[in-house]
Amino acid sequence: MEPRLSRYIWTHTRKQQLWILLIVALSMIPYFMSFDLPKQIVNGPIQGQGFETPGTTQLFLPISFSLPFFGEVNLFSGIELGRQGTLLALSLVFLLLVIINGLFKFYINTYKGRLGERLLRRIRFELVDRVLRFPPHHLKRVKPAEISTMIKDEVEPMGGFTGDAFVQPALLGGQALTALIFILIQSFWLGLIAFVIVAVQALIIPRMRRRLLVLGRERQLTARELSGRVSEIVDGIGTIRGHDTSNYERADIAARLGRIFKIRYDIYQWKFLVKFLNNFLAQVTPFLFYSIGGYFALQGRLDIGQLVAVIGAYKDLPGPLKELIDWDQARQDVQVKYTQVVEQFSVEPLIDPKVQEVSIAPPAALSGALAAVNLAIADDGGAKLIEHVSLQVRPGETVAVTGGTGGGGEALAEAFGRLAWPVSGRIVVGDEDIHELPESVIGRRISYASSEVYTFQGSLGDNLLYGLKHAPLTEVVYEGDKAAHRRWELLEAKLAGNPSLDLNSDWIDYGAAGATGPEDLFGKIRAALDVVLLTNDILALAVRSTINSVEHEAFATEIVEMRAALRRRLEAEKLSDLVVFFEPGSYNIEATVGENLLFGTVTDRARWEAALESHPFFKTVLKRAGLHETFYEMGLEIAENVVELFRDLPPDHPFFQQLTFMTSEEIPAYEALLQKVRSRPLDEVSEEDAIRIIRLCFGYIEPRHRFGLLTEDLMQKIVEARREFSDGLPADLVGVIEHYQPNRYMASASILDNVLFGRIGHKHTDGSDKIRAIVRDLFESLGLYNKVLAFGLDFDVGAGGKRLTAGQRQKLNLARALIRISDFYIVNQPLLALDQRTQDQITRNVFAFLHDEDRNPAIVWVLSNPALSELFDRVVHFENGRLVHEETVEAPSKDSDYKELAS
Numbered sequence: 059m060e061p062r063l064s065r066y067i068w069t070h071t072r073k074q075q076l077w078i079l080l081i082v083a084l085s086m087i088p089y090f091m092s093f094d095l096p097k098q099i100v101n102g103p104i105q106g107q108g109f110e111t112p113g114t115t116q117l118f119l120p121i122s123f124s125l126p127f128f129g130e131v132n133l134f135s136g137i138e139l140g141r142q143g144t145l146l147a148l149s150l151v152f153l154l155l156v157i158i159n160g161l162f163k164f165y166i167n168t169y170k171g172r173l174g175e176r177l178l179r180r181i182r183f184e185l186v187d188r189v190l191r192f193p194p195h196h197l198k199r200v201k202p203a204e205i206s207t208m209i210k211d212e213v214e215p216m217g218g219f220t221g222d223a224f225v226q227p228a229l230l231g232g233q234a235l236t237a238l239i240f241i242l243i244q245s246f247w248l249g250l251i252a253f254v255i256v257a258v259q260a261l262i263i264p265r266m267r268r269r270l271l272v273l274g275r276e277r278q279l280t281a282r283e284l285s286g287r288v289s290e291i292v293d294g295i296g297t298i299r300g301h302d303t304s305n306y307e308r309a310d311i312a313a314r315l316g317r318i319f320k321i322r323y324d325i326y327q328w329k330f331l332v333k334f335l336n337n338f339l340a341q342v343t344p345f346l347f348y349s350i351g352g353y354f355a356l357q358g359r360l361d362i363g364q365l366v367a368v369i370g371a372y373k374d375l376p377g378p379l380k381e382l383i384d385w386d387q388a389r390q391d392v393q394v395k396y397t398q399v400v401e402q403f404s405v406e407p408l409i410d411p412k413v414q415e416v417s418i419a420p421p422a423a424l425s426g427a428l429a430a431v432n433l434a435i436a437d438d439g440g441a442k443l444i445e446h447v448s449l450q451v452r453p454g455e456t457v458a459v460t461g462g463t464g465g466g467g468e469a470l471a472e473a474f475g476r477l478a479w480p481v482s483g484r485i486v487v488g489d490e491d492i493h494e495l496p497e498s499v500i501g502r503r504i505s506y507a508s509s510e511v512y513t514f515q516g517s518l519g520d521n522l523l524y525g526l527k528h529a530p531l532t533e534v535v536y537e538g539d540k541a542a543h544r545r546w547e548l549l550e551a552k553l554a555g556n557p558s559l560d561l562n563s564d565w566i567d568y569g570a571a572g573a574t575g576p577e578d579l580f581g582k583i584r585a586a587l588d589v590v591l592l593t594n595d596i597l598a599l600a601v602r603s604t605i606n607s608v609e610h611e612a613f614a615t616e617i618v619e620m621r622a623a624l625r626r627r628l629e630a631e632k633l634s635d636l637v638v639f640f641e642p643g644s645y646n647i648e649a650t651v652g653e654n655l656l657f658g659t660v661t662d663r664a665r666w667e668a669a670l671e672s673h674p675f676f677k678t679v680l681k682r683a684g685l686h687e688t689f690y691e692m693g694l695e696i697a698e699n700v701v702e703l704f705r706d707l708p709p710d711h712p713f714f715q716q717l718t719f720m721t722s723e724e725i726p727a728y729e730a731l732l733q734k735v736r737s738r739p740l741d742e743v744s745e746e747d748a749i750r751i752i753r754l755c756f757g758y759i760e761p762r763h764r765f766g767l768l769t770e771d772l773m774q775k776i777v778e779a780r781r782e783f784s785d786g787l788p789a790d791l792v793g794v795i796e797h798y799q800p801n802r803y804m805a806s807a808s809i810l811d812n813v814l815f816g817r818i819g820h821k822h823t824d825g826s827d828k829i830r831a832i833v834r835d836l837f838e839s840l841g842l843y844n845k846v847l848a849f850g851l852d853f854d855v856g857a858g859g860k861r862l863t864a865g866q867r868q869k870l871n872l873a874r875a876l877i878r879i880s881d882f883y884i885v886n887q888p889l890l891a892l893d894q895r896t897q898d899q900i901t902r903n904v905f906a907f908l909h910d911e912d913r914n915p916a917i918v919w920v921l922s923n924p925a926l927s928e929l930f931d932r933v934v935h936f937e938n939g940r941l942v943h944e945e946t947v948e949a950p951s952k953d954s955d956y957k958e959l960a961s
Contacts, residue, residue, distance in 0.1 A: 059184075059404055063216065063396040064389075067223045070180060070555065074173050075224045078166060082229045085162035089232075092155040095148060103145035115140050118147050166229065170221025178217025179554040185209050185399070191409040194477050198438060200402075203289030204282050208402060212278065212395050219392045222385055230382040270332070270387065273325045275394050280318050287314065410494075416559065417498035418529045420569055424503045424881040426488020427452045428474060428916065433483035435469045442481075443469035444939045453881060456905075456917040458927045461936035467920040468508075470936070471886035474918060475506030502528060502570060507875040508886035511867045513859025518596065519851030521859070521870060522583065525878045526570050530563030570878050580844055583851070586877040589903045591896065592869040593847065597834065600850030601810035607803045613845055614803035614812075621800070621815050623836055631832075636825055639816035640798045642780075645773035648817035652756030654773075655685075657780045658797035661806040665794050671749055675788055683779035686752075690740050692767050693751035694732070696720075696758060699765050701729045719757030761820040809846060864891035872900070876907060883908065885919040898923055905929055 060066040068075065101107045108116050120136030139147055186209060192200075291298065291307055298304050429450040435443045444466040451457050459467035472478040473485055476492060485492045492500050505525070513521050536544045544560075551558045566579070573579040587593040607614040628634050638648040645654050653659070660666040670676055680686040700720055709722040720728065731750060735743050743751075760768045784797055796806045804812050813833055818825045837843040859867045872888045885904075889897045901919070908915055919930070927933045928947060935943035 059188075059400045061397065061400055063219075063393050064223055066181075066396075067177060067220050071173055071177060071220065074169075078169050078173070078221075078225050079228055081162070081166060081169075082225060082232060085159070085166070085229070086232050088155050088158045088162070092152065092159060095152045095155065099145065099148045099152070103141045103148065106141070109141040109144075113140070116144055118144060119151075166225065170225055172221075174217040174220035174222075176550070176554045177220040178213065179550075179556060181213055181216060182209055183554070183556050185213070185403055187411075188403045188405070188408060190414065191411070192405055193407060193409070194479055195438060196405050201286035201289060204286040205402075207282050207285045208399055212282070213399060215388070215392050216396060219388055222388070226385045227382060230385065269328050270325060273321055273328065274391055275398075277318065277321045277325065278395060278398070280314065280321060284311075284314050284318065287311065412496070413494070414497050416529050416557075417496065418531060420567070421496075421499040421502055424487050424499075425453065426486075426490075428492075428504070428882050428918075429486050430470065430473065431484045431486060433470070433473060433485065434481045435473055435478050436481045442939055443478075444473075444936070444941075447483075447941050449934060449941060451882070451916050451918055453916050454914050455932065456930040457919070458924075458930035458933045459918065459920040459936065460924045460927060460933060466936035466939040466941070467934075468886055469939070471506075471508070471884050471918065471920045474882075474884045475504070475508075475886070476500065477506070498528065502567075502878070503880050504882045504884065505875040505878055505880040506884045506886070507872045507888045509868055509888055509890040511859070511871040513855050513862065513867050513870065515857050515859075516855065517851060518599075518853045518855050518862075518870065519583075519848075521855060522586075522851065522874055522877065523566055525874050526567045527565040528567055528570075530560050530565055531567065532564040534560055534562050572879050580848065582877055584844065584847065585907070586873040587847075589876060589907045590869040590873045590900050591903070592866065592873060594834070595866055595869070596850035596853070597837075597843075597847055598830070598850075599853045600846045600848075601813075601830075601833070602808050603849055603853065604806065604808055605849060607805045613842075616840070616842060616845075617809065617812050618801060618803050620813055620836060620840060620842070623840065624813060624832070627832055627836060633822075633828070633832075635819050636822055636829060637814050637816045638819055639814075640800075642798075642800075643777065645777050646817060647760060647768075647773075648819055649759065650756060651758045651768075651776065655756070655776050655779060656783050656795050656797070658795045659804065659806050660794060661796050662794050665791075669791055669794065670753060671746070673788075673791065675786070675791065679779065679782045679786065680752075683775060683782060685775055685779060687740055688772060688775070689752045689755045690743075690748060692758070692772075693754040694735075695767055696754045696763075696765060697728045697732055697751065701725060701732060705729060717757075717763075719754045809849065865889070865896075868892065869900070872904070876904065879913060880915055882916045882918070885917065887920050887922050890922065894923060898926060901926055902929070 060069065102116070103109065108114065115138040117136030118139045119134065120132075121134040122130060122132040124130050137147075189205060189209075287310070291311075298307055427450045430447050433447045433449075434445045437443055447466070447470060449457075449470070459470065461467050469478060473480060476485075479493070487495065487500075492504075514524065548558050550556075566576075568575050568579055571579060571582045573582050584593065587596060605614070624637070625634075625639070628636055638646050640646055640649070640657070642657070677686065680689060696719065700717065704717075704722070705725050707722075728750075731747060735747055735751070740748065758765075758767065760766075783795070787795065796804055798804065798815070800815065810830075810833065813836075814829070818829055822828060834843070837846050853861075855861050859870070862870065868889050868891050872885070875883065875885075889900060892900075901921075901923075905917075908917065917930075921927065930947055932944065932946050934941055
């Protein structure tokens with residue numbers, strides 16, 4: 059990268075800088091005229107110079123000039139105006155000059171801002187581009203938070219400075235010089251005074267500000283280190299809590315914040331000292347002008363108009379001068395920051411840009427063998443992970459790598475996957491080094507999967523198809539405003555040195571997955587998920603999610619129709635009591651009292667809680683149904699039972715998971731509330747306390763909690779009160795409750811709840827597992843399985859995939875590699891988070907999958923279970939970084955294994 063920021067700016071914005079400098083030069087003409095005009099107004103129409111006799115007129119705005127050989131050229135003879143007319147005309151010209159100067163400033167500042175934002179966009183993209191080209195060993199040394207902080211925050215001032223880099227000194231220097239020249243023209247001595255003060259400011263202030271630059275550099279470094287440290291805390295929160303080191307981390311952060319505070323306080327002190335001195339010098343000059351200039355005016359050596367003009371011109375001198383000094387400090391500051399960024403991003407060797415060029419055409423298959431030639435790989439400390447390893451993997455061959463953790467097989471797999479660069483030796487495909495081949499070839503024809511997984515924030519489906527997004531494959535046609543916006547995007551991308559790739563294009567390479575288009579891609583997705591045993595996990599995520607029933611109206615209708623199929627299936631299997639369905643005229647014993655009373659679900663929990671506490675509707679309906687006092691007594695009974703049974707249990711006791719109406723933190727509060735209201739009639743209890751007691755009833759389920767509080771009579775009263783809650787719901791509460799309707803999809807409920815339209819009975823200890831298995835079978839038989847699975851692919855995996863388990867992330871990573879058709883699959887112990895039995899099953903599934911449909915790729919698999927070696931053509935064994943043993947597996951055994959896997 060270019061080490062000097064000014065040169066970097068000039069290189070990329072030369073034409074624009076020259077244009078704006080020309081505009082700055084033109085702006086000096088009206089700027090100078092605005093200084094001279096006040097003198098003309100004061101000396102002329104105000105003091106009467108040229109209007110000594112009544113009725114005298116003067117020519118206003120005559121335009122004439124002399125040319126050699128032509129003599130006097132008169133373009134406009136001017137307008138004769140009297141004293142008042144001249145005053146008005148000159149004042150209007152002054153106003154016009156103010157407007158013209160303002161327009162010049164507006165155009166210059168706007169142009170500078172756009173210029174700065176373009177360069178900021180350019181440098182940010184260039185830095186991200188360099189991150190994408192960092193060698194693997196360097197990526198292990200840097201902290202992601204520090205890199206992102208530099209790209210996001212530390213280069214931000216460079217964008218603002220870009221427009222000022224050449225324009226600001228020209229503009230401010232021109233304004234200051236124009237004002238100084240004007241003062242010198244009016245009075246040499248006053249001009250000399252102004253020049254001396256300006257020289258003192260220009261020499262002293264920048265020297266004092268050097269200390270600010272040093273402090274600013276320290277502030278930047280400490281802030282960046284703080285960002286990296288906070289990122290470490292977030293990533294390592296499990297380790298911190300597991301080792302009880304949270305207070306050590308607090309002490310470390312407090313110490314870092316203390317250092318930052320001291321640096322920032324020093325900056326404030328020094329900055330305001332410099333500001334005080336600068337302001338003092340700026341105010342001394344007017345004092346000298348008033349005293350010395352006034353003396354000259356009294357002596358007749360300076361007229362009043364000149365003195366007013368000099369003072370007016372000086373008013374515009376400190377501003378540009380101060381801003382010019384600020385510009386110089388900003389220049390040094392951003393140069394320091396730019397130098398630090400350059401140091402961080404100047405890494406050698408970077409990946410050649412040609413290696414990562416966009417390629418739309420699918421690459422040809424790799425026909426040569428993948429081979430390590432006298433390969434040596436070292437860690438960051440220089441210790442050799444593997445040494446003098448030579449191994450060839452022919453197309454279609456399967457090779458098992460054994461040796462355990464640290465043996466060297468993992469390092470070899472990383473080298474084949476280009477995640478580790480050789481210290482010596484080479485990795486070749488045929489006769490070509492894979493580090494010199496384009497990523498569009500190696501990144502598509504060689505697939506790599508390991509247990510170290512990174513999942514991008516977004517949907518599960520996006521992460522699964524991530525390995526197919528190589529280049530924009532379709533051209534999007536834009537119309538109207540979108541077309542104009544796209545043209546603007548292309549122009550700005552070109553001016554900022556950014557690529558013009560269209561993110562709205564279809565980036566998915568369907569052919570790389572063996573599909574012809576979006577229609578048959580899902581079949582390939584389903585096959586890959588089945589291989590890694592992830593399908594059921596995704597289906598579980600799907601059935602617990604909610605959907606937009608308007609957008610997916612047809613699917614919602616099919617789910618409603620499936621309710622009858624579920625009932626028939628349960629009756630056929632004599633499991634009718636497995637689910638207690640919602641019936642409009644009966645009480646669902648497996649649902650909460652609240653669900654039975656409202657006969658629906660709450661769509662907005664916050665509004666519901668607020669209405670329950672303050673809205674008179676609920677209290678009125680409960681009293682009318684004869685439930686208000688009953689629910690109060692029932693709530694008291696619940697509170698007393700819970701407090702008595704659970705108050706001595708630790709907060710994390712599993713019994714609390716069975717409570718639907720009270721948390722462990724609320725038990726002390728309800729214990730105090732019971733002491734307050736016990737033995738008091740309901741009419742003496744405050745409204746707030748009564749509501750807190752009554753609301754406990756809404757989460758009560760008799761078969762689960764077994765307090766014996768629900769009688770047949772009470773259940774009948776609750777059923778009868780449903781119509782009151784349904785028909786009498788006031789307008790301000792509409793939408794808070796979505797009522798159960800047998801022939802309508804519940805938008806606020808999950809897919810599974812909509813299928814069940816009821817609650818799973820507690821009589822069956824394995825009821826949840828049984829019902830999920832039955833529902834899965836029904837999805838399959840009714841042709842809904844893939845539709846439901848598609849909703850699971852929309853599941854947001856969270857930052858770094860943390861909403862998935864480690865095992866699910868590893869399965870997803872392996873499926874991401876399998877879904878793409880490649881010539882070589884490098885599999886580096888990809889499923890370490892799973893139990894050995896599951897690992898073995900998935901390994902066998904992968905073999906059957908990759909040898910189906912005549913794919914027959916080469917496979918290099920670093921095994922955690924050596925017993926699976928029998929599946930491979932060849933087994934290589936590593937110890938202490940060296941290949942110590944190699945053997946070929948007997949063909950009959952391997953063939954029989956493939957037949958067994960495929961059957």
